Amino acid sequence: MEVSDRVTALAGLWARRLAGVTFVPDGRARTREMLANVLSRLVTALTTEPFDAGVGYQVGRDLVAGHVSSPQALGRTIDLLSGRLLADLAIDHPRAVDRLSDLLGELATGYTESLRDVVLAAAEEINQAERVAWRDQQHALHRRIQHALLHDPLTDLPNRAHLVRWLQDVLDGAAAGDRIGLCVIDLDRFTTIEDSLGGDRACQVLRLVANLLCRQANPYGHFLAHLGGDVFAIAVERTAEADAMVKAADRALRTLRDPVELNGHQIRLSASAGIVERPTAGTTAVDLVAAAHVSLKWAKRDQGGRWASFDHARHAHEARRHAITAAMPAALAGGEFTLAYQPLIRLADDALVGVEALARWRHPAFGPISPVQFISSAEDTGLIVPLGRALLEQACRQAVQWRQATGTSLVISVNLAVAQIRDPGAVHTILDVLAETGWPAELLQLEITESAIVSSDDESVDSPRALARCGVTLAIDDFGTGYSSLAYLAELPVHGVKLAARFLHGLDTATSTRRSNRTILPALITLSHQLGLSVTAEGIELPEQADHLRRLGCDLAQGYHFGRPADPDHITPLLTASGRPNRRYRC
Amino acid sequence: MTVPNAARMYDYSLGGYHNFAVDREFVDRAEKLMPGASWGSHANRAFVGRSVRWLVEVGIRQFLDIGSGIPTLGNVHQIAQQAAPESRVLYVDIDPVAVAHSRALLAGNPRAEVIQGDVRAAAEIVYHPDVVRLLDFSRPVAVLLNAVLHFVPDADDPADLVAQLCESLVSGSYLTITHATPIPALSAEQDDLRALYESTPTSLHYRTKDQVVAMLAGFELVEPGLVNVTDWRPDPDEADDPPPAAVPIAAVARKI
Numbered sequence: 001m002e003v004s005d006r007v008t009a010l011a012g013l014w015a016r017r018l019a020g021v022t023f024v025p026d027g028r029a030r031t032r033e034m035l036a037n038v039l040s041r042l043v044t045a046l047t048t049e050p051f052d053a054g055v056g057y058q059v060g061r062d063l064v065a066g067h068v069s070s071p072q073a074l075g076r077t078i079d080l081l082s083g084r085l086l087a088d089l090a091i092d093h094p095r096a097v098d099r100l101s102d103l104l105g106e107l108a109t110g111y112t113e114s115l116r117d118v119v120l121a122a123a124e125e126i127n128q129a130e131r132v133a134w135r136d137q138q139h140a141l142h143r144r145i146q147h148a149l150l151h152d153p154l155t156d157l158p159n160r161a162h163l164v165r166w167l168q169d170v171l172d173g174a175a176a177g178d179r180i181g182l183c184v185i186d187l188d189r190f191t192t193i194e195d196s197l198g199g200d201r202a203c204q205v206l207r208l209v210a211n212l213l214c215r216q217a218n219p220y221g222h223f224l225a226h227l228g229g230d231v232f233a234i235a236v237e238r239t240a241e242a243d244a245m246v247k248a249a250d251r252a253l254r255t256l257r258d259p260v261e262l263n264g265h266q267i268r269l270s271a272s273a274g275i276v277e278r279p280t281a282g283t284t285a286v287d288l289v290a291a292a293h294v295s296l297k298w299a300k301r302d303q304g305g306r307w308a309s310f311d312h313a314r315h316a317h318e319a320r321r322h323a324i325t326a327a328m329p330a331a332l333a334g335g336e337f338t339l340a341y342q343p344l345i346r347l348a349d350d351a352l353v354g355v356e357a358l359a360r361w362r363h364p365a366f367g368p369i370s371p372v373q374f375i376s377s378a379e380d381t382g383l384i385v386p387l388g389r390a391l392l393e394q395a396c397r398q399a400v401q402w403r404q405a406t407g408t409s410l411v412i413s414v415n416l417a418v419a420q421i422r423d424p425g426a427v428h429t430i431l432d433v434l435a436e437t438g439w440p441a442e443l444l445q446l447e448i449t450e451s452a453i454v455s456s457d458d459e460s461v462d463s464p465r466a467l468a469r470c471g472v473t474l475a476i477d478d479f480g481t482g483y484s485s486l487a488y489l490a491e492l493p494v495h496g497v498k499l500a501a502r503f504l505h506g507l508d509t510a511t512s513t514r515r516s517n518r519t520i521l522p523a524l525i526t527l528s529h530q531l532g533l534s535v536t537a538e539g540i541e542l543p544e545q546a547d548h549l550r551r552l553g554c555d556l557a558q559g560y561h562f563g564r565p566a567d568p569d570h571i572t573p574l575l576t577a578s579g580r581p582n583r584r585y586r587c
Numbered sequence: 588m589t590v591p592n593a594a595r596m597y598d599y600s601l602g603g604y605h606n607f608a609v610d611r612e613f614v615d616r617a618e619k620l621m622p623g624a625s626w627g628s629h630a631n632r633a634f635v636g637r638s639v640r641w642l643v644e645v646g647i648r649q650f651l652d653i654g655s656g657i658p659t660l661g662n663v664h665q666i667a668q669q670a671a672p673e674s675r676v677l678y679v680d681i682d683p684v685a686v687a688h689s690r691a692l693l694a695g696n697p698r699a700e701v702i703q704g705d706v707r708a709a710a711e712i713v714y715h716p717d718v719v720r721l722l723d724f725s726r727p728v729a730v731l732l733n734a735v736l737h738f739v740p741d742a743d744d745p746a747d748l749v750a751q752l753c754e755s756l757v758s759g760s761y762l763t764i765t766h767a768t769p770i771p772a773l774s775a776e777q778d779d780l781r782a783l784y785e786s787t788p789t790s791l792h793y794r795t796k797d798q799v800v801a802m803l804a805g806f807e808l809v810e811p812g813l814v815n816v817t818d819w820r821p822d823p824d825e826a827d828d829p830p831p832a833a834v835p836i837a838a839v840a841r842k843i
Contacts, residue, residue, distance in 0.1 A: 015824075019629075023601040025660050073602075126688060130684050133683035
């Protein structure tokens with residue numbers, strides 16, 4: 001047999017022995033070739049002078065490089081080569097056995113060192129892969145979290161946080177003169193829809209709405225957001241003018257008005273929108289969102305199904321009102337509320353017989369605040385009860401002071417709000433104040449609006465009755481303008497009526513219709529007198545009006561003609577030390 | 588790192604070193620339950636080599652290897668690109684570590700890429716942007732499902748998954764499947780092995796030849812048909828090797 005044939009045969013056997021303990025990828029033929037090559041090198045080393053055992057070392061490394069790389073493969077290799085190489089290849093050299101030992105020793109060293117390197121490299125690679133996979137997973141998780149933080153879970157549209165961020169980015173990058181617009185859209189009566197359709201369907205409706213709005217917003221490149229619940233928003237950068245937002249809002253509202261198909265049912269929706277459109281300079285994302293919500297509130301208040309634009313004046317007005325309401329409790333505690341007094345004149349002899357005490361408030365920042373504003377705010381918050389008591393006390397003390405200083409006793413007329421009368425402790429409070437201040441009940445008049453005592457059978461009459469029994473005078477303020485029923489006027493525990501200023505209108509016209517005040521006024525005065533009620537006319541501004549009323553027999557009068565509401569210091573000089581009011585009073 | 592993983596276990600049974608202690612423990616236990624179990628991995632891998640070389644010979648230049656595992660010994664891309672350098676190979680594996688490792692190894696190879704994908708989400712693989720970018724589905728593609736379908740339970744309907752994966756292949760494309768199959772003489776050992784796999788994320792499901800044939804709808808088998816992996820166009824030089832006890836069955840099929 002040729003040497004090469006022997007080599008090939010042994011290589012084939014070697015390859016078969018390796019099969020199953022190490023996977024050599026290139027196919028049996030290639031493996032055999034490689035092993036044949038290795039055998040040739042070993043044979044050469046065995047028979048060459050000088051002997052170099054190092055060839056074995058290199059062979060060991062090369063085997064590993066050739067993918068013969070398992071521990072068992074080394075074992076089988078050494079076993080095979082030490083047992084059969086010399087015999088199968090007919091090596092005949094005196095030192096062959098020793099040399100083969102040396103070579104195989106070196107082969108083992110080369111093989112294991114190379115294998116160690118392979119294993120270490122593989123471990124590093126797999127660990128690196130583990131780290132990369134972990135890092136990628138973290139990034140993916142991070143992205144999902146970011147997405148969830150910025151998108152609504154139901155519709156996957158950008159959420160409120162995302163909108164604010166978007167707006168701020170636009171504002172930050174805006175050029176001078178740029179404008180920006182925002183429209184907040186709220187479905188009308190969505191809770192009703194939810195109740196009738198159930199939660200799941202309601203969610204489907206919201207997703208449908210999101211789709212509809214998407215189709216509106218996308219073609220224009222507008223930013224659409226879902227602020228939660230049934231509230232959405234469309235934001236537009238670089239708007240040309242206010243109209244741009246109006247058009248966007250209009251489009252959105254009209255789209256939502258088209259009947260929507262859900263599971264075979266037709267659902268009719270409608271929505272309201274609040275718009276704000278303004279220059280980018282000087283505004284913030286939060287401002288924009290707040291302003292749009294304010295306008296939305298207006299749109300809803302105005303019946304819904306429409307848009308409303310943000311209006312600085314209106315907003316400022318409402319903001320001021322809120323600020324006033326919020327400031328009232330502290331103002332009350334701080335004694336900021338005072339009284340102005342307007343003379344009440346007996347027309348028969350022009351004598352000053354009393355004053356109406358009118359609430360005043362001068363706010364350190366807002367300045368003088370009209371009673372129209374703060375009284376209704378006080379009524380809304382219930383502060384009217386303590387405020388009313390404080391003002392009543394102030395008026396009574398002032399009355400006592402006047403008496404002490406001038407010897408004159410005036411009737412003090414104080415306004416009472418509905419809430420005050422309805423307060424269960426009203427009578428107690430008022431009597432308490434009278435007792436504390438020492439002012440007699442007979443010199444206190446309480447002015448009550450018609451709406452406060454609606455019928456004679458109501459509980460609302462209990463307090464007035466009790467007060468009247470204690471000697472306090474009661475007068476109906478703004479008589480003839482409210483819900484008064486003439487039917488039970490006679491049974492109400494009141495002593496007088498105050499005619500509203502509007503009854504003075506039309507008195508000066510030469511021509512008058514039968515229904516004019518020239519007819520009504522005398523009738524009212526006569527009626528009141530016949531019921532035993534005194535009549536006070538308010539809002540007298542001209543001497544002619546005073547004369548007319550005097551002729552008609554009106555008892556008392558009040559108005560600019562006789563004196564504007566003024567500080568107590570202005571009233572004091574009008575009272576004499578003689579203990580009686582001036583006979584002739586002119587202001 | 589605490590749970591054995593099919594890709595790393597396969598690597599170890601081939602004599603690779605890209606694996607962790609848990610993987611080696613599992614394979615060693617499997618070998619004890621069924622001596623010669625690792626032989627099955629060698630035979631499977633050898634078949635992959637032979638079948639890819641054959642596919643290149645018949646003109647296939649695009650490969651989609653699903654369940655590719657750790658890309659070390661006997662890679663599809665190395666075999667294919669050695670025979671035809673313009674061959675393109677897209678690897679898909681479910682394990683993020685295998686994918687990361689593949690990516691590192693493939694860096695610099697413009698015609699081989701890897702994506703993370705699950706054979707049970709066929710549509711996500713076939714329409715994945717990386718897949719669509721590398722492979723041209725207007726030309727024949729070979730879809731390789733070697734040693735992966737036996738990890739898909741019946742509930743996930745493997746035949747339907749195969750259909751989804753091959754839907755967009757043009758006629759003249761190929762499908763390769765190897766699958767673990769019940770061997771009556773080894774039924775006790777196979778049951779033990781199946782129970783062992785229950786402790787991993789991948790449960791093992793043996794299927795008969797008929798069941799595997801049912802996955803080849805729309806394809807015609809290439810000679811010698813659906814046979815033991817060691818009998819598919821064997822290397823004549825290996826004819827004298829003792830036949831291993833437990834090997835998967837294999838088929839290469841051509842789309843009609």
